[in-house]
Amino acid sequence: MKFGTLLIHNGHEADPATGALGTPVIQTSTFAQRDIQGGQEFDYARSGNPTRKALEETIARLEGGARGYAFGSGMGAVSSVLGIFSAGDHVIAAEDVYGGSWRILNTFYRRWGLEVTAVDSTDIRNIGKALRPGTKALFLESPSNPLLKITDLRACLGFAREKGLVSIVDNTFMTPYLQRPLDLGADIVVHSATKFLGGHSDVVLGLAVARDEELGRRVYAVQNSFGAIPGPWDVWLVMRGMKTLKARLDSQAAGAQRLARWLEGHAAVAAVYYPGLEGHPGKAIHEGQSSGAGAVLSFKTRNAGQALRFLKEVRYAAPAVSLGGVETIASYPVTMSHAAMPQAERERLGITDTLIRISVGLEDIEDLIADFGRALG
Numbered sequence: 001m002k003f004g005t006l007l008i009h010n011g012h013e014a015d016p017a018t019g020a021l022g023t024p025v026i027q028t029s030t031f032a033q034r035d036i037q038g039g040q041e042f043d044y045a046r047s048g049n050p051t052r053k054a055l056e057e058t059i060a061r062l063e064g065g066a067r068g069y070a071f072g073s074g075m076g077a078v079s080s081v082l083g084i085f086s087a088g089d090h091v092i093a094a095e096d097v098y099g100g101s102w103r104i105l106n107t108f109y110r111r112w113g114l115e116v117t118a119v120d121s122t123d124i125r126n127i128g129k130a131l132r133p134g135t136k137a138l139f140l141e142s143p144s145n146p147l148l149k150i151t152d153l154r155a156c157l158g159f160a161r162e163k164g165l166v167s168i169v170d171n172t173f174m175t176p177y178l179q180r181p182l183d184l185g186a187d188i189v190v191h192s193a194t195k196f197l198g199g200h201s202d203v204v205l206g207l208a209v210a211r212d213e214e215l216g217r218r219v220y221a222v223q224n225s226f227g228a229i230p231g232p233w234d235v236w237l238v239m240r241g242m243k244t245l246k247a248r249l250d251s252q253a254a255g256a257q258r259l260a261r262w263l264e265g266h267a268a269v270a271a272v273y274y275p276g277l278e279g280h281p282g283k284a285i286h287e288g289q290s291s292g293a294g295a296v297l298s299f300k301t302r303n304a305g306q307a308l309r310f311l312k313e314v315r316y317a318a319p320a321v322s323l324g325g326v327e328t329i330a331s332y333p334v335t336m337s338h339a340a341m342p343q344a345e346r347e348r349l350g351i352t353d354t355l356i357r358i359s360v361g362l363e364d365i366e367d368l369i370a371d372f373g374r375a376l377g
């Protein structure tokens with residue numbers, strides 16, 4: 001079965017009890033226990049809910065893992081997965097992971113005793129150098145946010161396996177349609193389903209998929225005890241959104257490719273970051289580990305005034321955080337996603353006040369290009 005078919009025929013295409021094509025929303029906190037000795041699947045909705053189970057099974061199938069878990073947000077998924085480690089464990093993380101992941105690692109989890117080393121994962125040697133006897137995990141994201149840097153996932157995940165580390169990949173930007181980290185050697189995949197999987201900017205939700213049952217049990221223990229679960233209505237929105245993932249991403253990625261090329265030729269644009277562009281340093285590696293460049297790109301204007309003017313003038317891109325929705329979104333990482341990062345650190349990473357990140361939506365690309373042309377002056 002190919003991916004588009006799997007999105008529709010994922011084992012939850014019809015409710016066995018009623019034939020309903022929409023996933024039934026089981027809005028309950030508890031379940032009547034017919035046999036007081038136990039033995040039934042669902043007893044309390046933090047521990048399990050049939051609507052949530054449908055989504056968890058679906059994402060596990062799409063990513064090719066043994067077990068899927070849903071959380072109240074992408075950060076709920078990231079934080080819960082990191083919760084499988086113990087005080088004193090050392091985690092190597094890509095230095096330009098999502099701003100929220102950077103924050104939870106460097107504030108909350110440091111306080112709870114996790115040791116963290118941030119590395120430039122685009123060079124695998126940096127991961128080798130950061131390795132210590134207590135290293136337990138490797139946390140990666142490719143393409144990275146917001147500069148679309150590419151990490152050689154196959155090589156880095158192979159290295160992690162060889163050293164006995166649990167490897168975690170945030171696959172939010174690519175989705176399992178374009179990239180399947182478990183096939184490349186990852187142990188756990190995490191998602192902000194708020195983005196492309198939900199796809200309509202109307203729900204916040206997170207997912208995690210474990211390669212095998214044993215890791216799945218460790219993630220489930222945190223999900224069940226920490227309790228960062230989503231409600232069934234939000235799960236339903238993601239189930240519905242995911243059915244059109246392929247159709248949306250095909251169109252959005254084609255638009256992103258055209259917009260990136262057009263931006264490259266604009267006088268006010270100093271640089272464009274998109275792994276589908278010929279000049280992108282990670283293009284060959286990205287093509288070897290994914291089946292598309294996705295719908296997110298970034299660019300730098302020549303000065304900060306131009307960037308601020310663009311954000312003020314642009315009509316068809318919402319100046320907002322987030323990405324992956326049907327509407328084009330223009331984010332300003334310096335004051336939005338990376339506001340929590342100290343300025344010196346941001347500048348070292350190239351996250352300057354001229355940088356704008358675009359998530360291309362489903363508008364006609366000719367209209368977007370005309371609008372961007374006007375806003376860039």
Ligand SMILES: *Cc1c(COP(=O)(O)O)cnc(C)c1O
Pocket residue numbers: 073074075076078098100101141145170172173191192193194195204205206322
């Ligand atoms: C948005 C995002 C997150 C966090 O997800 P929320 O649903 O906002 O909690 C994590 N990783 C990446 C790459 C993201 O874009």
